[in-house]
Amino acid sequence: MPFIPHTAAEVDAMLDAIGAESIEQLFDEIPSQLRAGELRTVPEARSEMAMLRLMGERARKDQLQLCFLGAGCYDHHIPSAVWDITQRGEFLTAYTPYQAEASQGTLQVIYEYQSMMTALTALDVSNASVYDGASGLAEAVLMAVRANRKNKSRRVLMAETVHPLYRQTVATIVRNQGIALDSLPMTASGVVDPAALNGHAEPPVALVVQQPNFFGLLEQVDELTDWAAAHDVLVIAVVNPTSLAILKPPGQWGEGGADIACGDGQPLGIPMASGGPSFGFICCRQAFVRQLPGRIIGRTEDLDGRTGFTLTLQAREQHIRRAKATSNICTNQGLLVTAGTIYLSLLGPAGLEGVAGQCHRRTAQLASAAVTLPGVTERFAGPFFHERVLALPCEAEPVAEKLAARGILAGLPLGDYFPELSRCLLVCGTEKHSDEDIERYVTELGAALSSTEAVA
Amino acid sequence: MPFIPHTAAEVDAMLDAIGAESIEQLFDEIPSQLRAGELRTVPEARSEMAMLRLMGERARKDQLQLCFLGAGCYDHHIPSAVWDITQRGEFLTAYTPYQAEASQGTLQVIYEYQSMMTALTALDVSNASVYDGASGLAEAVLMAVRANRKNKSRRVLMAETVHPLYRQTVATIVRNQGIALDSLPMTASGVVDPAALNGHAEPPVALVVQQPNFFGLLEQVDELTDWAAAHDVLVIAVVNPTSLAILKPPGQWGEGGADIACGDGQPLGIPMASGGPSFGFICCRQAFVRQLPGRIIGRTEDLDGRTGFTLTLQAREQHIRRAKATSNICTNQGLLVTAGTIYLSLLGPAGLEGVAGQCHRRTAQLASAAVTLPGVTERFAGPFFHERVLALPCEAEPVAEKLAARGILAGLPLGDYFPELSRCLLVCGTEKHSDEDIERYVTELGAALSSTEAVA
Amino acid sequence: MNRDTRTIFELSRPGRMATAQVPKVPKAPKAPAAVEMADIPVNLRRPSRPGLPEVSELQVVRHYTNLSRKNFSIENQFYPLGSCTMKYNPRGTHHAAAQPGFPGRHPLAPAAHSQGFLECLFDLQEILKDVTGMTGVSLTPMAGAQGEFAGVAMIRAYHEARGDAARSEILIPNAAHGTNPATAVMCGYGVREVPLTPDGDVDLDALKASVGPQTAGLMMTNPSTCGVFDRRIEGIAATVHDAGGLLYYDGANLNAILGKVKPGDMGFDVLHMNLHKTFATPHGGGGPGSGPVGVNDKLAPYLPVPMVGRDDAGGFRWLTQQDVPGSIGRLSAFMGNAGILLRAFAYALMLGREGMHRVGEFATLNANYMAARLAEHGFALAYPQRRASHEFVITFAEQAKTLGVSAMDIAKRLLDYGFHSPTTYFPLLVPECFLIEPTETETKEELDAFIEALVAILREAESDPELVLSAPQSLPVKRLDDVKAARELDLAYRPPGE
């Protein structure tokens, strides 16, 4: 009986204490006609050894050597210390810190995390995480609808250049509350045009902008934010935390700053691992703190006046407010926040800037090397960060598959998301890439292209 | 400056406090003509990321899929919990427990380890580890020479069937103290013959027997031990700890038991990892405890009468007794002992028996499958455990190389150690092997053999 | 014990860094000069570095290692937090998820290079169908609450697809977890509470009076958060179904019945499972979790995407909105908490069929044993006439009156005894209560030691109440000022003077 410590003698003694004949008898309140029969699909028990062998064999099938695919999930170096510490049982196997005195470790980590995220975004407050960037954006939208006191519209304007999977997620989650999502179309340059905003008759309750946007391009965030402020529209910024070492933080966009910033913490020390678990972050102005969903940790004092940390503002949460809560979120992504906090401590401001800089340099290097291939161009001009769209002389998907067969994740073929970009690949460089890696990419891309029939 | 936390301002403040102009000045007592010039071979600093990439690339070169090689180092399953716990900083980065009150973790682990090793060997006491099995045997030999009060010979009789690398190691270490090593020859059946002992005019101070021996064969340990007891010869048993779940423990050999048991702890949860670090163990009768080399932990009480653990019998050790110590050993293999202790706790008596049983079954299965190949036979008959010698119809080394090229470590070609066995492979099955693994081995062996020109 | 409360920011010094973690810029990078940062317009660049801590690698390792030691956790002590199923999280499952190939797998990698991962998810879907008695499973929800969202959204989609749009209300027993009503509201529903009978079952008469054409569905867990199995579940199901509503099963308590009863057989149409409870994945001090949903045929067309199906060549492929056109959609950017799904699958492989049956049995044995022993010692069970499920409720209402110690005081004192406290003040309807869930992975000795501690604390409450009222004494901090925390909000470190 894996993981069950009972000896036969103990079972007998326990049943005696209960006054039951058998374990079976403990289930006698369950109508007998409901009792489960056999489990059919569950296989025979494997030892840990056999289980690991099976999992190892399956995992090996999925191994690729070089990753030039980003699109919301990035292949960064993770310092060894990050997970060595995060996986300590004390962090890994604790529950939500309901008993603050017995959870100061987790609580202080989250307080430090909140501090780091507000430093990165230049906003006032942060929560203790939501599930991921996409669902976090949905929460941010719901939050903005609640928070905007001056504008009671239930229409939200979202840039078309926001990650398409984020847009899909938001649609799923906000739909049932009667919120309408409008799209701010992208221009031929792959960004949204601040001038186009004035076309909107009635100002939306909030404007969602991603920086850098899905294509890695930089939006005119100052202009967009200033327009929003002037029209009582809250600005929700979707950001890559790594980029904030180099790009202007949402709190400083335009004259007054964005109101809410959200995104995915995966770049901060979380393995790609098929996209999860990572963590979603939400930061906002102080004024909106009571509309923030999820846990928030505050610093306070104990009976002796010693500093301590505790869950606070719980009146926003489902376990207190039930139907009136800001969200139904309960379990969040605490462990990943722990990893992210350790990552940011190890990197520090100089290290994070170093990583961001290398990501950008390697992406630029990759793009400029790729465009030396016949028929390959950069699809969009404009300033960018960390990701780039390459236009190929043929459909991108079969090319990506050819490179995958050679061990290279070549980037994201964009046709599934933007049919007009079906010849485009979204590529991404990171600090992990060397000159040789980029040369290998370009060589393999060249080979794949010349073996692919060009469609005129 | 990797791992150096000093800021420029701090360096200045510190130099001020010292009253020095520069760090350089702190070295002013060193004759200037001795000062080191440049380091030429040390490369430029790499980041952790770059270092791991290089190491990862090198490691990958050495990967083989299936291991049927034992010969003192065994490919067992290691429960995940073993190293998850062992690598906790508190175990990993502590020094030798000189401050007992601040080291109760390590000290209790070693006490538990000593308890487990004495239970396995059926001897009275254990030390806290020596370097490895081979050097441990050398220490055991030196110990026997000191401990044998009735017999002051400086000749030690060692079975020829003891692991040849162990024999070489012992020779290196005991040579300088004027101890002579005699060899008890093996018979055609690959074991030593108890009857041959009576040929020795003057009884040696100690007799060294390995069980199972280098070839996996079982020696007549009862007879050998009884002969030794009758002639004031101490018996040193070299044992594989896994085997002790099934084989008679040294403390029960013959009428009175062996006097000292030693061996390598690698099978107990230590990765093969090129052969080290693992740990050597030495157990002995209570009477010899003051001749044991290395650390020993005792259970005692603190000022309040609470149980505690501490280094004891330190008067045997170099840091107290200096030139009169039982050994020069100081640093031992404590971390590996921690892993071994956790391993044995997880396995327990039933689990260890399960592992030993599977090892034996898989070895037997492998051997009986292999001998269905034309020209392949079992070189030795007799009872065995966990390892087996296959005789091939041709030289073994090129065959092993062919299998390695196919991802299989086929076993140990014996020619380097026993020229007359150059057509032999020492093979080893473990609980990790499945029916399919064994089939694959035999198929590949068959293919290698049929592509190898048989030498008549 | 470590009473240092400095934050990592207070260890920071300008210019210090963990140098080995800073990527080295190659001296002569092949990237053309033009791609230096200069290509980013100044107005889009950060004017000054963010206020992250500047510390050495050793400082980081030491700080967070020491912080970790201020937590209680399953790997340190008994943690009988009711409704949370804090059982052993097998270490092997983490290694399973870390097998080379899994951590580096990009979520958008082509299916041809994802077969290992997809097969694991496919197998897990099948296992979860089997244990729940459902016919469709989607693994994507990232925690119980998101599973609830998906489930209620599917209920809504079902009614809408049938043109039955007037249904505006979800029924929820008043003992339910807060996520249930919060979820209903997130899905645009109103909430109507249903009372329980004194012995902890849903009040069937009240339920009958509450259902109607406005009823979209009922959310409940069985066994309930009162720790008893609702014996009239078939009647409940019939009542709701007859009114045209659907039944949602909150799977937080699945551990109680794993291998014993299947929610599908009880009449539920849709459920979520908390893999971080029943399937032993670690809770990480707050998360991650994973909340797959299962449905019967009625709701299968609405399952959230992505899911995993088979392809024509016998391989595995993603099922997306194209394959499930009625899907409520996507709940996250990628595949939810994939790494948790792998761990749950690994756990299921180690349990196996037999082990799966044992979970519910021994979780129930442990709870009933504790309940019996505590009753023997004079503790008040909230439902003394009932079998406990995998958890049970005791109330200190009597002690609060006679001794002046509250359930909270006793909980805090338990911490001094080295036990995490049970869930307190939940379910809300039992005053001064503990919800105690031992789980099947704890030994009888551990349960006995906990019972002894409770007995000792009650004795202290009589002889030396101050000891209990001022507990904990032996932890890094004493009781914290929650009022100050909420009034003088300090939610992020600011350097002195800022």
Place this chain on the structure above:
Amino acid sequence: MNRDTRTIFELSRPGRMATAQVPKVPKAPKAPAAVEMADIPVNLRRPSRPGLPEVSELQVVRHYTNLSRKNFSIENQFYPLGSCTMKYNPRGTHHAAAQPGFPGRHPLAPAAHSQGFLECLFDLQEILKDVTGMTGVSLTPMAGAQGEFAGVAMIRAYHEARGDAARSEILIPNAAHGTNPATAVMCGYGVREVPLTPDGDVDLDALKASVGPQTAGLMMTNPSTCGVFDRRIEGIAATVHDAGGLLYYDGANLNAILGKVKPGDMGFDVLHMNLHKTFATPHGGGGPGSGPVGVNDKLAPYLPVPMVGRDDAGGFRWLTQQDVPGSIGRLSAFMGNAGILLRAFAYALMLGREGMHRVGEFATLNANYMAARLAEHGFALAYPQRRASHEFVITFAEQAKTLGVSAMDIAKRLLDYGFHSPTTYFPLLVPECFLIEPTETETKEELDAFIEALVAILREAESDPELVLSAPQSLPVKRLDDVKAARELDLAYRPPGE
């Protein structure tokens, strides 16, 4: 704080087990029936199972996790244990040694399938030659003491090869570490101690008087265990060499001079390095270590095997006794502590040339800063006129007399302050001493905090000596009865009644 002192044996119950760790015997194994255990003769079989603990996986995890928390370690606190160089052990080095391919590499795998591993060892040999100024290096010794053994055995082999067999004595300064004399004896030599001058250098006159035709060599470390650099090292070397002896360098203190002076340049013929000190590999609560030896040309023919050389095809290969026929031989079954060698190599790669120079500089800066600040506070330096190396000695002889608190008392009280104590009562020639080695990886704040603690303890010793004399108070145990431990030997758990 956890005061539970039960051993794992006391948690055991007959029949309990961690089932997932027991290999499952396939129902129909293809192994023929004859290969069941029955083929092992009964007289060679174990009659009854060994008395190992029978516990669950959670019990094991919890027990050893909690035990770990009873240790001090670098990752928890400042650990200024003199002569032990307790610096940060970079976490990345452990990951380096765990890269897929390394942990599973069998030591006897063919060289063709070991090129990655061999190349690492080859590169490490070259790096160690460079930093020590030696021309040959063997990596095989498994700790400092085994390196010493190898070194002295080589000295012996050298003399023997020259027919100079009468040399019977090794000279050792009286401040030396215990392993030095113990090693000399293990190599069949007698030991003659050499005194130091009052300022901590070797007494050159005494040395001159001690050398002679019986002198096989001198073992010393420089800087010495007194924490000072012997300024007359050239004179010492000349004296020994002139007498026909060889010079052995105990590399335990190499951290002080890394990148600053090379032992080879000082005139040493042979040395060992403690990679678990200078090269930052973890000490694991007692080990493992690694003690490579370096030699100049005189001793190269005797280096222990195996070593790594290049093969004709530009690859790497093992060098064995065939290649080094004069070798003293093999010191372990395989390649010593290979995993530690990989970690040391990884560390060297991250330090790089510049970082290597910095180690000695900042180790020395930290030690001199502490010495200066402590002197300022009135603590007595043992060698006040001297520069400290990477460590230094202070003596509490005065306090022992006037306040009645010994160095041991102060050491124990430091534990209450959360610092590991420095090495106490070593070197033996300084009474009531601490040997303090901060290492380069500690911050100024940490050094300052330690100094403040020492100041505070001395104040306590004046105002409340009992506090110091009965320390530690806050650890899992108070001071232990070492006499009882040695008199009533209890070295292994026995079940009650056995």
